[in-house]
Amino acid sequence: MRREKRIIFSLILFSVFIVGCSVREGPDKQGQGLIAGAAKGAISGAIVGLHTASASGPGALIGGGLGAVAGSIKGLQQDILEEKLLYLSKEIERERKATEAQAVLIQQLKKQLRLHPTREIYPADLFFTADEARLSPLGRELVNELAKINKTRLPFSRFAIICFVKGEEGSSFANYLARERARILGDSFVTAGIEPRRIVAYGVVIKEPILLDYYDNPFRYYQAVEFVPLDR
Known part of the structure; x- marks a missing residue:
């Protein structure tokens, strides 16, 4: 036993x-x-x-x-x-976030057709949090969706990422914020699958808003992001 x-x-x-x-x-x-x-x-x-x-x-x-x-x-x-x-x-959850980003892009595209049909300009607050050089959760999803679009639309062409920030001439913070945002966006597109050789990213300090939207906050485009195709 x-x-x-x-x-x-x-x-x-x-x-x-x-x-x-x-x-x-x-x-x-x-x-x-x-x-x-x-x-x-x-x-x-x-x-x-x-x-x-x-x-x-x-x-x-x-x-x-x-x-x-x-x-x-x-x-x-x-x-x-x-x-x-x-x-x-x-x-x-992944599909929900992607759908939300696609809805924002569609709304923004309609606005672009009304305001500036030949330029691809977005308010910076879609990508970044306040006066920071950190991508917001929505910003990361927007980068992923824009990267998918650029992979199929002229997949071998280069494009520039320009980050505009309002500031006085010689402002160290404005210059830093513009350059750092451009760098982070460029790195994020590479992470999303865009080849590094296709991307040119730089920041620009401006005194006036890059765009005026009379149906929106008139100060919103003091900070903006523009995507410019380079191989037309």
């Missing part, structure tokens, strides 16, 4: 060791199922062993083994389902 108990205890320890060595993201239902199944199976097997007038030890050992296998399989199925749901959730 003692030998059988030691075998059962060793089986449970071995099960715990196997679960501990298995690295899975999120809740590990396979490991939980293995342990729970082993415990339930051992108890059930012991009861069956007693009812059949045989020793409870062998019944517990067999039940524990079968329960561990069944519990592990059930837990693995739950793990796979959770991973699929997590992947689907991430895909839906």
